[in-house]
Amino acid sequence: MSTGAQFYPGASTAYRYDGTYEGLMQEVNCCVTHTTEGTTLPDYDGGAMAPNTTLLPDIANQRLRAYCHFPADMSARALVDNSATSVRTNRNNAHQVELVGSCDPKRRTNWGSLRAGIDYIYWPEAPEWALREYARYIAWLNTEHGVPLTLTPHAWLPYPDSYGSSHGQRMTLDEWAVFKGHCGHMHVPDGNDHGDPGNMRMDLVVQYAKELVSGGGNSGGGSTQPPAPAYEPFPGPSWFVIGRRSPIIAAMHARLVAVGCNRYQSTLNADVWGSGDRASYQAWQRKLGYTGTDADGVPGPTSWAKLQVPNV
Template identity: 35%
Template sequence: MPDLWMPGAERLDIGDYAPTDGGTAKAIAHITWDRNASKAKPQDLVPYANLRSYFGSNPSGKAAAPHVLWDPFTGRVVQFLPANSRSKSLADRAGGTRTNRAGSVVIQVEALFFPWCRVDGKTYERLTDTPCKRWDELHDWVASWGVASSWPMGKPNGFISKRDERIWRIRSGWFGHAQVPENDHTDPGFWPTFPTTTKPPPPASGAKKYETFPGAAWFSMGRKSSIVARMHDRLVAVGCDRYKSSANKNVIGSGDVASYEAFQRKQSFTGSAATWPPGKTTWDALRVPQS
């Protein structure tokens, strides 16, 4: 299963999860557009910390939070919701076309940008004029959820609205905010090109990328090991976080038991087969990386 939380991104979980409808996987490209500037009157970019705080803790911001806030100037990324939950960044009229939920995933990305923003004395007209730092990582994570690397309604090329409800319903890929039914925004205007190469697929099982199953007896309470810490991180990444604390995460405790049993249930095991300790089948599925 792909990672619910983008590897390497800050996790600022705002809760309020809700399922998507299923169907074609989508990603939505937004820009924050916090200020109206012009070539004659550029304005300083709004600080990243302001937007992080707005979406992460302000009630109005949380009610419209995307999955991800991305700073293309520094590469900072913060994620507010897991990939498999809907967010609320799109207008979605009651009884109308589903927008925030219209796919197996509908991953919404807000790029910290507005036209004619100024950073360190330099002015940027288009998002594609910025360094677009870590775009390749962000793209690869979105693609891991089955989102096609294509623009079904055409790659954004200016602040122009173009909407087709039928294409929206049936096609997988990236859509600009300006291309989503029921929405009247014209962003993002422009968006970086998809990377020509993506991360290679995981090597074959014999390539020793992941920890081999150490045997059920190894998982004794109180055992201290870096493997336990990496298991902890993977359980969180796949949405089975039942931990009350991250302290001493390299020591097996009750949080590991609860989280791993949640993962075993997620793998369709029931009854005694879903209880601690781990078995080889679920351990291999968890893919705990080697150090």
Template identity: 30%
Template sequence: MPDLWLPGAERHPLGDTAPTDTQYDPRVIWHITWDRNASAAKPADLVPFDTLVKYFTGGGKGAAPHLLWDPFTGRIAQFYPANSRAKSVVDTVGGTRTNRTGKVCLQVEILFFPHCRVNGKTYATVRDTPAKGLDRILTWARSWKVPDTWPMGTPMWTAHRDERTWETEGGHYGHSQVPENQHTDPGPMPQWPGSTSTPKPAPPTFPGRSAFGPGKSNASILLLGQQLVRRDYGKHYRVGPSRDWGEADRRNVADFQRAQGWTGSDADGYPGPETWRRLFT
């Protein structure tokens, strides 16, 4: 039998274990702690690892995962054994038993939030981190027969949930892909150690030209702004992107369009389908 406790992880057993639904294939759910809101213009220092350990063993034990992982140091804490459910995803009464689906349903909280600052450097996504210790987590997951696949695609900052896929396929899932949940984390993830390439996610669906422009406010504008910042086309933001369209959005999009060699109406700052595709690929 594989190890119930990840070798080398700090153990903080919470005790209130419960079985998983073993008729389903094994899986891992990835989250980020997202305990501070920051932006490219205003990064914030990463919350200390021990602060989160104290939270998950105290007032936050009702939302504790199996693992808390620091991708900057490789430090890992464990709160539940592999064969127990954890509690870090929403699980509504009478619905899909999201915390229990799988021979194992390993839940990993990554100590991270977008634009966190560590040793003076700012990190926009988990993919940008050193990902120290990831190989240990994946080796443990593989010992429980979790396949190295993303059944709903590699995570982006958008939600994509399919209950049939969730119930029929094992592998790795983002919090953004778990039924009954509303979160959009963990965002882009690192390349799996031992693999030769990172699977390239398909760009999110273009919402249509009508989603952008003066007076518009929606999640697509925020997604656009966040991607502009990741691609280093966010210099006109003073406080970071938001759901509300502004002149800074238009100017940043125009900068990106001009970088494609476009001029005139093709670089007017309003995203069309080709601007969207190039920005997200």
């Protein structure tokens, strides 16, 4: 039996496909997150491979624009549905969301001429505003449909390790049959081998959604933004370019000095990103135990969170 609102408030329904591909109405209890591996709203082969909802980043305005293709409780079509087994993946009380962008590390900083964080989102290093926007969506799924704000115990592996099933991240068919909560395409069995959404920070998305639900925050798709956090949200790796001037840079500078990673040659222009910032941040990454290309001096979401740059 289906209950609750069937379309996310404020979402576009201009690209609904249930008139062509009517699915099974059910009461969803889990949500599968995908990434589109593209930068624009897909047409999903006319709806033949569409999820329930696509979330398209509006980076300039720091919003995720929602496009609903099927009612929230209707089985969608973004998973391989093996008719030879008793458990049908698309019809196992699953709600499906596609996040426009990529989880492929080849696209961490650029995608041809496009720049991560400016022209598209590389979801394993998504800026905090994007994670909080997705949190609003899954908080709505929780309040309207009771989808638990919990994660699969299986690992959220980085792509391409998340592809296939050789690294233990994919559920068994029996696990999938009874699963409730949030998982990725990489976790779904029964003919599904895709590795999206990689190692995106779904733990933070769930955490933020719990804050919205428990704190009475706005999870209904309106324009109200969550309260400013105590620490500066991660602005994305591509934000850190030579010559960038910002009070965030100055606050980061002060924190790097405070944690003993001062590699600056001058105290002038402390609010401008330059070689001293990169060298000092690299020292911070190495202090955290990162090596090789993971300690390249370009901030990432985990090291940034641990630095605790005060909100400015």
